[in-house]
Amino acid sequence: MKIPANGFTHAGKFHADDVFATALLQILRPDIKITRGFTVPDDFDGIVYDIGFGMFDHHQEPREDRANGVPYAAFGLLWRVLGPGLVGERQARLIDENFIQPLDLNDNTGEQNSLCDAIGFFNPVWDSKEDQDSCFFKAVAVAKQILENQIDSANAVNRADEKVQQAYRNSRDGIVVLPCYLPWKNGLYKTDALFVVYPSQRGGWSAQCVTDHKTKKSKLPFPQSWAGSRRRSSSRRAASRASASATPAVFSSPPRTRRPPLPPVVRY
Numbered sequence: 001m002k003i004p005a006n007g008f009t010h011a012g013k014f015h016a017d018d019v020f021a022t023a024l025l026q027i028l029r030p031d032i033k034i035t036r037g038f039t040v041p042d043d044f045d046g047i048v049y050d051i052g053f054g055m056f057d058h059h060q061e062p063r064e065d066r067a068n069g070v071p072y073a074a075f076g077l078l079w080r081v082l083g084p085g086l087v088g089e090r091q092a093r094l095i096d097e098n099f100i101q102p103l104d105l106n107d108n109t110g111e112q113n114s115l116c117d118a119i120g121f122f123n124p125v126w127d128s129k130e131d132q133d134s135c136f137f138k139a140v141a142v143a144k145q146i147l148e149n150q151i152d153s154a155n156a157v158n159r160a161d162e163k164v165q166q167a168y169r170n171s172r173d174g175i176v177v178l179p180c181y182l183p184w185k186n187g188l189y190k191t192d193a194l195f196v197v198y199p200s201q202r203g204g205w206s207a208q209c210v211t212d213h214k215t216k217k218s219k220l221p222f223p224q225s226w227a228g229s230r231r232r233s234s235s236r237r238a239a240s241r242a243s244a245s246a247t248p249a250v251f252s253s254p255p256r257t258r259r260p261p262l263p264p265v266v267r268y
Helices: 016-028 074-087 089-109 114-120 132-169 236-242 262-267
Strands: 006-010 033-037 175-177 195-199 205-209 250-252
Touching: 006 016, 016 033, 016 074, 016 089, 016 114, 016 132, 033 132, 074 089, 074 132, 089 114, 089 132, 114 132, 132 175
Parallel strands: 006 033, 175 195
Antiparallel strands: 195 205, 205 250
């Protein structure tokens, strides 16, 4: 979809929905001119959203819901069309599920959402002399930065997929060793991998359990006895070199360990 030079959305009090929808359009077309008003001019030439009863306005019947029952708002309707072109189909779906749906739900039902509250605080208070449109675009600037970070993060996952897949092809016994930390969950989705091992930023190695894509639980959790433990040798100096810590899903090996902690994982 080609983004036109002009956009129109509603005036008055703004919400996360119209703010993030505007931010999305600005990301795709930085020079777009957004006008706010209570009535769409008959001769308006551009994209209209969150007002006007068009394809990007959710204030009309019948309202459109997702398959899981979460109703669309303007941001979700725009993202459904524009998101896949920015991050690909899978990442667009994940961003919708994890980030956009809670915002759409808040706009449609009033369900509490901290990000929506934060955006709402950009509205001028009742006795303020601030220009409402100026406040709106201040909120849009913040939303744009948040959304750009979301998009950058999703595309970083896409770039990591090939490296993760290569590590998976070289894996054995369900243990995938990465050359560095990589966003690996997307690349190992629905594989038989059990553990992921990679160099820790603090030195040594970190190991994580791979979750089952259906149950969302670790396929093979680390022993509960490792959780929160720090194993130390008798020497204080050796202790600082050989400490290890763990949770049921993450294990960190000593900072000076040069090889990944495969033996403990294999023995378990």
